[in-house]
Amino acid sequence: MTVVEYGDFECPNCKQAASALDLLLARFEGSVCLVYRHFPLEGVHPHALQAAEAAECAAAQGAFWEMHDLLFENQLHLEPEHLRGYAATLGLDLAPFDEAMRAHAWNSRVRKHIESGERSGVRSTPGIFVNGRIQDVSFGLQSLFDATAALLRKA
DSSP states (O other): HHHHHHOOOTHHHHHHHHHHHHHHHTTTTOEEEEEEEEEEOOTTOOOOHHHHHHHHHHHHHOOHHHHHHHHHTTTTTTTTTHHHHHHHTOOHHHHHHHHHHHTTTTTTHHHHHHHHHHHHHHHHHEEETTTTTTETTOOTTTHHHHHHHHHHHHO
């Protein structure tokens, strides 16, 4: 089973969802795969796009999920100097990280994620899909656990 989250590193609801998704993966260990897609809400979160680019720079060095976690842990500190500091904390090679950030090398990938989310009906974050079907989590994430359990029982 695949769970896809369209998220924004500056979104407080996405920070809460990240913890819940960790619990979901632990509860259904070996049965659920989590995919993260960027959906920075640039109009309300001025640092979200650059944070998404930093996550992709980290992914290029094999540290996406570690950067993902650091960005959410430090959600109020996503300015460029902080992003570079997180890269250093993770032990990333800073020369390619700096160059990629300066050149916005991963911007097109982030934009493709946004376009994909819009085509799929994402209007806010977190936008969560379970096996290709959007899961309404506006009233809490328990519905995600319930939907996942129900689909796994059917499988």
